[in-house]
Amino acid sequence: MSLLLKPYWRAALAVFGAALTLYLIYASWRQFYPVTAAAGWEVQVYRDDIPMVSALALDGQGDLYISQEIASGKGKILKLTPDGSLSEILSGLSKPDGQVIFRDGLVTGQEGGKLPVLWLRNGQTETLFEGNGIEGIATDGQVLYAIEDARPGRLLRFTPDSGELSVLRDGLDDGEGVSLCADGRLFYTEKRRGWVKQWQAKGPDIVVADGLNAPGFVQCTADGLWITEDATHMARVLLLDTSGQLQVILTHLRSVQTIIPLAAGSFLLAEQGRQRILKLARPASF
Numbered sequence: 001m002s003l004l005l006k007p008y009w010r011a012a013l014a015v016f017g018a019a020l021t022l023y024l025i026y027a028s029w030r031q032f033y034p035v036t037a038a039a040g041w042e043v044q045v046y047r048d049d050i051p052m053v054s055a056l057a058l059d060g061q062g063d064l065y066i067s068q069e070i071a072s073g074k075g076k077i078l079k080l081t082p083d084g085s086l087s088e089i090l091s092g093l094s095k096p097d098g099q100v101i102f103r104d105g106l107v108t109g110q111e112g113g114k115l116p117v118l119w120l121r122n123g124q125t126e127t128l129f130e131g132n133g134i135e136g137i138a139t140d141g142q143v144l145y146a147i148e149d150a151r152p153g154r155l156l157r158f159t160p161d162s163g164e165l166s167v168l169r170d171g172l173d174d175g176e177g178v179s180l181c182a183d184g185r186l187f188y189t190e191k192r193r194g195w196v197k198q199w200q201a202k203g204p205d206i207v208v209a210d211g212l213n214a215p216g217f218v219q220c221t222a223d224g225l226w227i228t229e230d231a232t233h234m235a236r237v238l239l240l241d242t243s244g245q246l247q248v249i250l251t252h253l254r255s256v257q258t259i260i261p262l263a264a265g266s267f268l269l270a271e272q273g274r275q276r277i278l279k280l281a282r283p284a285s286f
Contacts, residue, residue: 035271035278036251042283043250046268047080048276054257056270056277057099057106065089067096069257069272071112077120090120098137098146099258103160109134111149117158129158129165136178136188136217147175147188155188155199168199176230177217187225189215196227196240209240217258219267228256232273237280250280 037043054069064080075093080086090096094112101107105121109131116127117134128144135149144158145168153172158165174191181187186199187208195210196218209215209227216230224242229235237250237259254273259280262268266281 033252035253037280038247038249040282041249041280043278043280046277046279047086048274050078050277051275053270053272053275053277055097055099055108056258056260056268057101058260058262058268059101059106064268065099065101065106066270066277067093067099067108069095069097069111071095075110075112077106077108090118090125093118097135097257100137100139100144102139102141102144107137107139107144109137109146111135117144117146119160128160129156129163131156135176138178138180138186140180145178145180145186147178148172149174149176149191151192169205176215177228179218179220179225181220181225185220187218187220189218189227191215191230196225209238209246212238216256219259219261221261226259226267228259228269229253230255230257230272235273237269 035043052069053066055067057065062082066078068076071094073092073094075096076088077090077096078086079089094110094115096108097111098109105119107119109117111133114132116130119126119128131146131148133149134146136147138145146156148154151173153175154167155169157168172190173193175188176191177189179187187196189196191214194212195207196215197205198208199205213229214231216228219226223239225240227238232255235253235256236248239247239249241247253271257270257272259267259269269278269280271278
């Protein structure tokens with residue numbers, strides 16, 4: 001029996017081998033291609049080796065709170081001090097996410113199911129309210145806004161002074177991020193829909209950006225509305241500027257989570273897919 005392949009089988013194997021080689025080259029390129037910044041911006045590693053890094057919150061003393069979005073009661077909150085010391089301050093959580101500094105304490109959600117939103121202050125943990133897969137949290141210092149990563153999910157408002165929990169919008173499809181601007185505008189994302197909306201007290205909410213690749217967190221600043229993409233590969237950081245133009249600021253990221261202001265002209269960004277925190281800034285701010 002001859003082991004020699006007929007010409008058409010040899011050709012088929014050659015084509016298959018070439019296709020497989022191209023795929024492996026492309027997969028490697030997606031995995032290792034460095035993050036690219038738009039003109040006028042620079043990016044560098046701020047802290048690395050933080051598995052499942054997700055939510056970030058910065059207090060008035062310069063302490064950075066970092067969530068590790070691990071499920072089944074294995075999630076943690078870490079604190080990074082200005083001198084570089086990293087310590088664990090809270091454990092036993094299920095996919096902690098959506099952190100904000102609120103009244104000299106830290107509020108954190110839990111995405112791992114029907115679980116409480118917690119308020120950590122003065123070394124004590126207090127339950128504020130319960131949600132189903134809370135992913136994003138925002139505040140104006142008086143009330144808290146939260147969004148559920150569920151199908152269907154809800155956009156919520158909680159008033160701590162009265163304990164009132166209100167549903168601002170329901171029927172959401174994998175809500176992820178929520179952000180409140182200084183002028184009172186409220187924005188949120190629906191990951192599966194690929195869009196960012198502005199909430200309206202009356203009438204339908206307004207789509208301000210769509211066609212996005214798994215939009216995650218949003219952050220309103222004087223520059224405009226920052227948007228991250230929680231895509232495994234080829235994720236971006238976008239800026240919907242004050243003129244309404246959508247700018248691409250960073251590309252070639254992996255599973256981007258929270259973005260928060262660090263100082264004038266600079267931001268911190270959690271890149272979960274590479275287990276690190278990045279610093280994004282205009283050159284003069286480094």
